[in-house]
Amino acid sequence: MQDKKLHLKNIIKRFGGRKVVDIKDLTLGTHGIEGLIGPNGAGKTTLINLISHKLKMDTGQILYYAKGNEIDISKKSFDQIARLGMVRTNQIIQDFQSLTIRDSLLLSLATAKYERFYAIFSEKRLRKSAEEEIQKYLDYFHFENPDGHALSAGEKKLLDIIRCLMLKPKFLLMDEPTSGLPQDQTDMVIALMRRKTVEEGMSILIVEHNLDLIWGACENVYFMAEGEILIQGPPDEVRKNKTVVKKYMGEGDA
Amino acid sequence: MEQLLSGYFIYMLSILLLFVALATILHMQFGITGIVSFGIAGIWGFGMYSCAIIMIKLNTPFVLAVIMATVLTGIISLGIGRILLNLDDQSVLVGTLAFSVIIEDMIVSESWLTKGVMGYGPVKFPFDFGIYTKLAYFLIILLFTIAVMYYAGRLHRSPYGRLLLSIQDNEPLARSLGKPTFRQKLIFFTFTSALVGFFGAISVPVYNFVFPKYIGPDITFTLWIALLLGARKRVFGGLVGIVATVGLFDIILETVVPIPSQYAGMLYNSKYFLYGLVLVLVLMFRPSGILGDKNRSINIKNISKFEKKEG
Numbered sequence: 001m002q003d004k005k006l007h008l009k010n011i012i013k014r015f016g017g018r019k020v021v022d023i024k025d026l027t028l029g030t031h032g033i034e035g036l037i038g039p040n041g042a043g044k045t046t047l048i049n050l051i052s053h054k055l056k057m058d059t060g061q062i063l064y065y066a067k068g069n070e071i072d073i074s075k076k077s078f079d080q081i082a083r084l085g086m087v088r089t090n091q092i093i094q095d096f097q098s099l100t101i102r103d104s105l106l107l108s109l110a111t112a113k114y115e116r117f118y119a120i121f122s123e124k125r126l127r128k129s130a131e132e133e134i135q136k137y138l139d140y141f142h143f144e145n146p147d148g149h150a151l152s153a154g155e156k157k158l159l160d161i162i163r164c165l166m167l168k169p170k171f172l173l174m175d176e177p178t179s180g181l182p183q184d185q186t187d188m189v190i191a192l193m194r195r196k197t198v199e200e201g202m203s204i205l206i207v208e209h210n211l212d213l214i215w216g217a218c219e220n221v222y223f224m225a226e227g228e229i230l231i232q233g234p235p236d237e238v239r240k241n242k243t244v245v246k247k248y249m250g251e252g253d254a
Numbered sequence: 255m256e257q258l259l260s261g262y263f264i265y266m267l268s269i270l271l272l273f274v275a276l277a278t279i280l281h282m283q284f285g286i287t288g289i290v291s292f293g294i295a296g297i298w299g300f301g302m303y304s305c306a307i308i309m310i311k312l313n314t315p316f317v318l319a320v321i322m323a324t325v326l327t328g329i330i331s332l333g334i335g336r337i338l339l340n341l342d343d344q345s346v347l348v349g350t351l352a353f354s355v356i357i358e359d360m361i362v363s364e365s366w367l368t369k370g371v372m373g374y375g376p377v378k379f380p381f382d383f384g385i386y387t388k389l390a391y392f393l394i395i396l397l398f399t400i401a402v403m404y405y406a407g408r409l410h411r412s413p414y415g416r417l418l419l420s421i422q423d424n425e426p427l428a429r430s431l432g433k434p435t436f437r438q439k440l441i442f443f444t445f446t447s448a449l450v451g452f453f454g455a456i457s458v459p460v461y462n463f464v465f466p467k468y469i470g471p472d473i474t475f476t477l478w479i480a481l482l483l484g485a486r487k488r489v490f491g492g493l494v495g496i497v498a499t500v501g502l503f504d505i506i507l508e509t510v511v512p513i514p515s516q517y518a519g520m521l522y523n524s525k526y527f528l529y530g531l532v533l534v535l536v537l538m539f540r541p542s543g544i545l546g547d548k549n550r551s552i553n554i555k556n557i558s559k560f561e562k563k564e565g
Contacts, residue, residue: 082432120408
């Protein structure tokens, strides 16, 4: 569909002698929505943390392709990577306790030109330019009170996802995006994701334990166990694969 | 009346205002951004002494000396911030406090430059309006203090303030949204510290002679106690806190209440004890300070009010 977006080469990460991630060669982002599955402790979240540079890898190289440039993001910092268009949502709920939902979204939308210590009169301009975009999301997802704080775990999770989408990422890493969300909200998130991949050419990598979601939403699935990517392919093939069945789903589930 | 305008009272009010400005800057550093700056007295002393030394040694006019002192303080703060701001809160606390103490000790020990405990000066007021000189200078300080508070107030309603709040709340999350948090903290710390240096510099004529005791850690503690007492997250927290501590103890008690002279010394010594007592009581019964916590949930009514004010 598109050019490859992310190329991982010889990535190794050890935690105290234990090899948690060991990837020889992996290309991500060739499809719209891709899934990453695997048993607990397979290294999925660690891999996401390595890509977004929340963790430093021991060896290896990650190449990111944006606007025709090849960028080695293993040398970029956590926030630089986000500015390059590779954004991640969080597995564990994260929030700004003193910001309301709307503030949180405004924070996400505010670019560097609004965020200067002398730019103390730019609030109105920001609100005006952001209004439409924010309203679009607030209409799509229901929040109890957009000018109040996100209260429930579900609201915080949704807010986390919307905050990331506001950055208009080219590559979105989602670590268990729908855990804690009710089914109808999950469906809405996935429908929105699918639209984003088609309309904006965004690539998404989802890490999930909810396999129905993976089989239903993803165009390509990677199976990871013991730090290595063992199988990859369309969901139907991966689903029937013997190794996947044996190591992850259990015999009866196939 | 004349005595009131030119005497001790107006001197104390000037000092009070300077402290309000400092506490408000501390509110911006700690209350908004979460930088645990315990070096504020050292930075203020640095601005103070560099202004006085530049003025007397280099024989420069006052305004130029103030500008140079402000810039110098900014440069020094950039250095401190570069080293410290990436560390965790405890390290920032210890590091900035250490810096403050180093500055004070150096001023005492390097007496060839600073005259040590003898005090450095004199620095006269930059203008002379007879008996109104002190009053005029007081009004200048008032103007700058209001400017700082206005800035802090605007900061609460600006994208930059929102960014700083997000850094205080959850720095990794702010970074994951592409915010260069360390750079922003460094810029803001440098800017606000330069402001502290500026207020140090303009305080010199008020004091006439500057002494190391004006910049000791007890000043830092006073400012911190005042801010926590007032409310660390509110713009007026510093003002309320300083009035309730320095204002109440140093001005009202010392000038208005007639205290028999044999107890006067006792009052000075028990000041910090009383500050501490008040702080404990406030933290017990009103943990976020006298003014309370600032809830950023701006409701629709406030937004329209705010829009009207802007337009």
